[in-house]
Amino acid sequence: MTARARLTDAPGGPAALGATAAEGSPMVQAVALLRDFPSGDGVVHALRGVDLTVERGEVLAVRGRSGSGKTTLLNILGGLDRPTSGSVAIDGRRISDLHEAELVALRRTTVSYIFQTFGLIPILSAAENVEIPLRLLRAEPRERDRRVGELLALVGLAGRAHHRPAELSGGEQQRVAVARALASHPKLLLADEPTGQLDLETGRTVMILLRNVVRAEGVTAIVATHDPMMLDLADRVLELRDGAWVGGASQDIGERSPRSPAP
Numbered sequence: 366m367t368a369r370a371r372l373t374d375a376p377g378g379p380a381a382l383g384a385t386a387a388e389g390s391p392m393v394q395a396v397a398l399l400r401d402f403p404s405g406d407g408v409v410h411a412l413r414g415v416d417l418t419v420e421r422g423e424v425l426a427v428r429g430r431s432g433s434g435k436t437t438l439l440n441i442l443g444g445l446d447r448p449t450s451g452s453v454a455i456d457g458r459r460i461s462d463l464h465e466a467e468l469v470a471l472r473r474t475t476v477s478y479i480f481q482t483f484g485l486i487p488i489l490s491a492a493e494n495v496e497i498p499l500r501l502l503r504a505e506p507r508e509r510d511r512r513v514g515e516l517l518a519l520v521g522l523a524g525r526a527h528h529r530p531a532e533l534s535g536g537e538q539q540r541v542a543v544a545r546a547l548a549s550h551p552k553l554l555l556a557d558e559p560t561g562q563l564d565l566e567t568g569r570t571v572m573i574l575l576r577n578v579v580r581a582e583g584v585t586a587i588v589a590t591h592d593p594m595m596l597d598l599a600d601r602v603l604e605l606r607d608g609a610w611v612g613g614a615s616q617d618i619g620e621r622s623p624r625s626p627a628p
């Protein structure tokens with residue numbers, strides 16, 4: 366039994382989400398996103414009308430100064446936050462229509478996250494950290510072991526399976542986080558400044574790895590980053606400024622660069 370079949374059958378799997386995903390639809394379709402945060406007496410307009418379409422298999426880099434709205438956008442796309450207005454469809458499903466339990470299922474099966482701070486559980490080994498999403502989906506032990514081994518090899522850490530995060534370098538920890546994010550065969554990977562805490566050279570290695578594993582696994586990825594390496598590696602780069610795309614919505618249609626082969 367494949368991981369995909371097992372995971373799809375698992376409680377809370379895609380079937381639990383009800384509506385069938387439209388394979389022909391873009392992976393991400395966001396329209397007119399506004400997100401206001403109350404702030405003292407006033408309000409912060411973190412997103413001011415953001416449209417975004419991301420095709421399946423695309424690697425999109427989102428850049429923009431601190432406070433431009435990158436994290437706010439990723440959180441809304443991942444169902445961690447809701448927009449003040451506007452709509453988001455992921456894999457053909459409007460996530461604004463989903464209840465909390467359905468959002469949890471979406472986060473377990475369809476969307477995964479990589480954080481700047483790695484987010485590994487300190488008392489668990491690298492292998493156990495990678496295994497978490499598979500346990501949540503109640504994958505069979507043999508399938509879990511197989512997938513964990515496959516992913517640790519994919520990120521070049523087969524020899525570090527039993528190390529805890531404190532026994533790994535920053536770059537190695539982020540590679541474990543990449544492996545963990547891919548464990549459940551997500552369709553969409555959201556990475557919020559994944560190399561922000563790494564030195565330039567290590568960040569570069571992690572970005573190349575991230576891009577290559579995303580390609581190998583056929584995942585769609587949106588990466589918020591300032592990293593020039595990722596800006597080079599991405600299929601497309603969009604820039605946020607004060608909660609809106611630089612160049613307006615038309616930027617979302619143009620500026621597609623041909624996909625470059627893996628180095």
Ligand SMILES: Nc1ncnc2c1ncn2[C@@H]1O[C@H](COP(=O)(O)OP(=O)(O)OP(=O)(O)O)[C@@H](O)[C@H]1O
Nearest residue numbers: 402403404409411430431432433434435436437438
């Ligand atoms: N929970 C919140 N409450 C109030 N204001 C918020 C909240 N979250 C974000 N903001 C504000 O929204 C704006 C966008 O923040 P966001 O975190 O999305 O920026 P960012 O582009 O991710 O920045 P950075 O590069 O520093 O991570 C900022 O002005 C921020 O202060």
Ligand SMILES: [Mg+2]
Nearest residue numbers: 435436437557
């Ligand atoms: Mg941020």
